[in-house]
């Protein structure tokens with residue numbers, strides 16, 4: 001019998017709500033159509049923002065939203081996106097599909113969106129093609145109430161009071177699309193930009209330095225970047241960004257289908273998703289060398305699955321469907337972030353609507369909530385709760401170890417990725433537990449446990465032991481389906497949260513000093 005042991009008396013780090021954050025880029029149909037339709041649209045909107053999308057996101061719980069990119073950020077000039085809309089400059093979105101960007105969604109619109117969502121803005125500045133002055137003025141424009149040309153300009157554009165903006169990224173992927181810089185050059189530039197990105201009035205900034213990207217390159221873990229950047233700029237940064245995408249295949253050209261995939265691909269995807277744990281551990285170990293106190297936090301501001309685009313869709317739009325496989329990638333990843341909440345302050349799944357692993361897909365006025373949406377909705381109880389000490393004794397997934405996954409495709413992982421013992425990461429030495437879980441406790445003493453069963457066909461019974469008292473079960477919900485099941489515009493509820501009753505409670509030691517609550521839980525396959 002598998003076991004999950006939770007000690008309700010052993011409190012660990014606080015799980016920052018920002019681990020449940022999202023990312024919106026000017027890419028494909030994420031901003032335009034997905035979120036912003038403009039005031040004159042027939043789609044119901046408030047100040048141009050889709051009502052249905054905003055409502056669904058609020059119900060899911062969205063603590064912060066990153067914008068305007070991604071690669072787009074280092075080509076974005078914020079002054080093009082303010083003032084009278086008809087006079088705003090048009091540009092070509094070079095990175096994503098070569099479409100005309102009319103700049104009708106700019107700073108004011110993004111901050112209006114955050115107001116409607118009641119979430120914190122996270123703005124990514126342009127270091128790649130912008131100037132120090134441009135970045136400095138953007139922050140001044142948004143947050144200053146001093147007498148200054150930028151404050152004046154904001155007022156002319158209809159916003160009297162300064163906005164509150166805390167999270168500010170200084171460049172994005174500057175080792176790649178953000179300027180192809182080397183780490184030492186980026187560090188020097190960072191110092192310069194960070195110096196002039198100032199705090200006005202009571203606005204405290206949380207400055208985020210560009211960190212390594214691992215999954216979407218063949219450059220391995222890029223630990224050297226972390227070493228160099230942390231060595232040089234840790235005293236001037238509050239956050240260090242990391243990116244990792246889960247791509248089932250080994251080839252960037254042919255990543256695999258989002259819906260039409262084999263069991264091998266299912267398990268490869270989950271194994272590769274759990275690599276996030278190693279990524280965090282290895283980068284955190286380097287960060288600690290230069291920041292013993294862990295003051296600089298990891299901002300994992302791009303993660304999620306990346307497949308081939310939906311057939312017939314614009315390849316530059318990165319539109320993909322989302323199945324129970326993605327739900328499991330989300331739950332495993334969120335469990336990992338929760339367990340590293342001593343150093344991970346924020347994580348942003350890419351991207352919020354219509355791009356990569358989205359929580360919402362739209363088509364005209366229609367909207368569909370993906371399995372990933374339901375995971376975020378279910379997990380919101382972990383936000384700002386305290387992680388509890390817990391461990392599990394469960395079997396490893398054996399699928400693929402003896403079959404062609406192990407024999408034909410040993411190099412499913414990044415060939416340059418080497419583990420602590422200097423062995424390449426492969427299916428055999430990156431084991432996948434059948435279950436994954438997080439346990440947290442809130443200020444009222446309520447415990448919240450999430451458990452995932454990765455097995456595609458096997459229900460798993462487990463004894464969940466909660467040490468430290470007798471507990472009642474207040475509510476339980478489940479998300480389950482076939483590993484390739486998904487929601488679509490004409491079948492919206494194939495996969496959705498349902499009440500869960502497959503558990504039985506026993507209390508051991510009632511009336512004695514040491515009490516344990518044991519829940520015998522049976523989790524359906526792929527749940």
Ligand code: AHR
Nearest residue numbers: 069070071072172173350
């Ligand atoms: O999310 C898509 C792209 O992936 C982002 O623009 C970039 O930062 C990353 O390479």
